[in-house]
Amino acid sequence: MVDVLELAAGNRTDSGQLVIALPKGRLLDEARAYLERAGFGLRDGENGRQLVLPSAAAHVRYVLAKPSDVPVYVEYGACDLGIAGLDVLREAQRDLLEPLLLPFGHCRLSVAGPAGRADRPLRLEPNPRVATKFPRLTEAFFRARGVSAEIIELSGSVELAPLVDLADLIVDLVQSGQTLADNGLAELRVILHSQAVLVANRAAWRLKAEAISGFVAKLRRTIEE
Amino acid sequence: MSLESSRHAQWPLPQGVVDLVYADAVNKRGLETALRACFHAWSYDELISPTFEYADTLASEAGTQLAEEMYRFTDRDGRTLALRPDLTIPAARVVATRLADQPMPLRLFYVGSVFRYEAPQAGRQREFTQAGVELIGAGTPAADAELLALTVEALQAAGLGQFQLALGQMAFFRGLLAELEAPAPVLSALQSAIDRKNPADLAAVLDQATASEPLRRAFSALPQLNGGPQVLQQGRAVCVNPAMQAALHWLDALVELLAAYGIVHHITFDLGETRGMAYYTGITFKGYTPGLGSSVCSGGRYDDLVGHFGRPQPAVGCALWVDRILLARQRQGWQPASLAPDLLWTAGACSDCLRLLLSLRRRGLRVELDVTGADLEALSRRATSQGTPYVVECRGAGAVALRSQQGTRRLTLDELAAEAAAW
Numbered sequence: 234m235v236d237v238l239e240l241a242a243g244n245r246t247d248s249g250q251l252v253i254a255l256p257k258g259r260l261l262d263e264a265r266a267y268l269e270r271a272g273f274g275l276r277d278g279e280n281g282r283q284l285v286l287p288s289a290a291a292h293v294r295y296v297l298a299k300p301s302d303v304p305v306y307v308e309y310g311a312c313d314l315g316i317a318g319l320d321v322l323r324e325a326q327r328d329l330l331e332p333l334l335l336p337f338g339h340c341r342l343s344v345a346g347p348a349g350r351a352d353r354p355l356r357l358e359p360n361p362r363v364a365t366k367f368p369r370l371t372e373a374f375f376r377a378r379g380v381s382a383e384i385i386e387l388s389g390s391v392e393l394a395p396l397v398d399l400a401d402l403i404v405d406l407v408q409s410g411q412t413l414a415d416n417g418l419a420e421l422r423v424i425l426h427s428q429a430v431l432v433a434n435r436a437a438w439r440l441k442a443e444a445i446s447g448f449v450a451k452l453r454r455t456i457e458e
Numbered sequence: 459m460s461l462e463s464s465r466h467a468q469w470p471l472p473q474g475v476v477d478l479v480y481a482d483a484v485n486k487r488g489l490e491t492a493l494r495a496c497f498h499a500w501s502y503d504e505l506i507s508p509t510f511e512y513a514d515t516l517a518s519e520a521g522t523q524l525a526e527e528m529y530r531f532t533d534r535d536g537r538t539l540a541l542r543p544d545l546t547i548p549a550a551r552v553v554a555t556r557l558a559d560q561p562m563p564l565r566l567f568y569v570g571s572v573f574r575y576e577a578p579q580a581g582r583q584r585e586f587t588q589a590g591v592e593l594i595g596a597g598t599p600a601a602d603a604e605l606l607a608l609t610v611e612a613l614q615a616a617g618l619g620q621f622q623l624a625l626g627q628m629a630f631f632r633g634l635l636a637e638l639e640a641p642a643p644v645l646s647a648l649q650s651a652i653d654r655k656n657p658a659d660l661a662a663v664l665d666q667a668t669a670s671e672p673l674r675r676a677f678s679a680l681p682q683l684n685g686g687p688q689v690l691q692q693g694r695a696v697c698v699n700p701a702m703q704a705a706l707h708w709l710d711a712l713v714e715l716l717a718a719y720g721i722v723h724h725i726t727f728d729l730g731e732t733r734g735m736a737y738y739t740g741i742t743f744k745g746y747t748p749g750l751g752s753s754v755c756s757g758g759r760y761d762d763l764v765g766h767f768g769r770p771q772p773a774v775g776c777a778l779w780v781d782r783i784l785l786a787r788q789r790q791g792w793q794p795a796s797l798a799p800d801l802l803w804t805a806g807a808c809s810d811c812l813r814l815l816l817s818l819r820r821r822g823l824r825v826e827l828d829v830t831g832a833d834l835e836a837l838s839r840r841a842t843s844q845g846t847p848y849v850v851e852c853r854g855a856g857a858v859a860l861r862s863q864q865g866t867r868r869l870t871l872d873e874l875a876a877e878a879a880a881w
Binding site: 248307308309310311328329330331332333334430433434435436437439440442 | 684
């Protein structure tokens, strides 16, 4: 607890300290490996359950957060920087800087439907029921085609929805397409090509300019290598 | 559920508005007073404009986003009114109409609530207070410098020690944008990519707009053009027309003046700063302070806004977000003054006591007279719990008991008056 309080106070007053939000789950392993190569590797806590972790560099600390929470932590300035998937970022529509695309976490946000679905344009669907974890991007996609879709927001296992006739279509992340195929679904349209992005808080960008530009420069060099 | 909490549920507040009481109210008024004093010392005069006006007036120059965020309602004669979303537009209207024949430049300030129907995002309320200044009728770098120096002074008067102003130049960006022939959605995607400093999106939009190589270089450089005054030198390399060169010359002159004011260390130059009110035509700036992820003030030059309402005047202004400053200040460890009364007094109907009590109040002591018939013991318990240092009980015939840290003593009213003079 003391460590957390000290973290909050230090982050406010010391312009050399950086607190960086990392997404738990899909992106974490690749993010860790990449940060390690850049010289900012994570140092695990003793019990492996700590949420605030030190790094190989004394001025950098990490916070592990749920992926969709990363943009929130950074927008409010609780963290100076964060790593998030472009999919999560566009869905969250938070007011952030996006200074660097990172070379991992590639996937697609796609519309998928039953593999046996008749081949016709999505814009001819009268009122499709679409299950997704990405309601904003889904609605924007269908609205741009003049389709009034019924968005069914789920928080997991979206590909189940067409199987039990909860939805006609789904919008979900696709990496290899294997999960879709296993569930008798086919990818119909790509909404967004996603990858990991470094995001920055607008105030921290000014107030911690030196520390942040040093960090970003090292990450950029690591990509170029 | 307790009775109390069910009452809160019965009389809820709409989202985005707050009740302030005790230290929160005192802090806010105190900050407003400090800012008024600062503006006054720089020879700015207060403008008190109406809370609502015709929606057409407010929406005309506000830019689409602000216009969409206005609270609108209908007057009895069927005309649409709106709560002001901003205080610069009313100021521009007043200057162009009622004050059009005044000798220029005019220096005006305001402190008041503005109303925006905003999606809940970091630190945003729907009613919030802005304190701002407008310098109208002077289209010079000196006017911009005064505004920036006054903003620095106001943030210091507000109790913020550490802050940075990110200074952009809309004329530089517009000069570059004028070279690109592309449909409006492409241009706004371009502005958005630059605003987010996203190099990949920027490259994609430039592909779409089929920008020439020199333009491509210039646009791609924008997100990197931020830092100290050397940025202006780097900006020169991407100039493609006289408008952009003139915009940089303006900043050169401004830097010299900012150095004279001794405030260059508070300024970060950012030629990729492309957001802000649609009416900005020259410099734009936003202020940031530790403890808050969003800006605490924003301002800029708006040479075309006044002319929309009547006689044109160049103008530059800045609005400070009072509520955000309060939040940042609190997170930086600001200690508000105590609200506990200096003195609790139980006097009954003793006119000698009441006379002394009134004279102490006139001297500025915060004195609370008991109206419940409590005795010295009961008052002392309250005093201890709320941090009031002195308790007085009338003992009749010009005598009182004074309870303080030194214990309880019997004094005459004259002795009490003499002692209280030192509190």
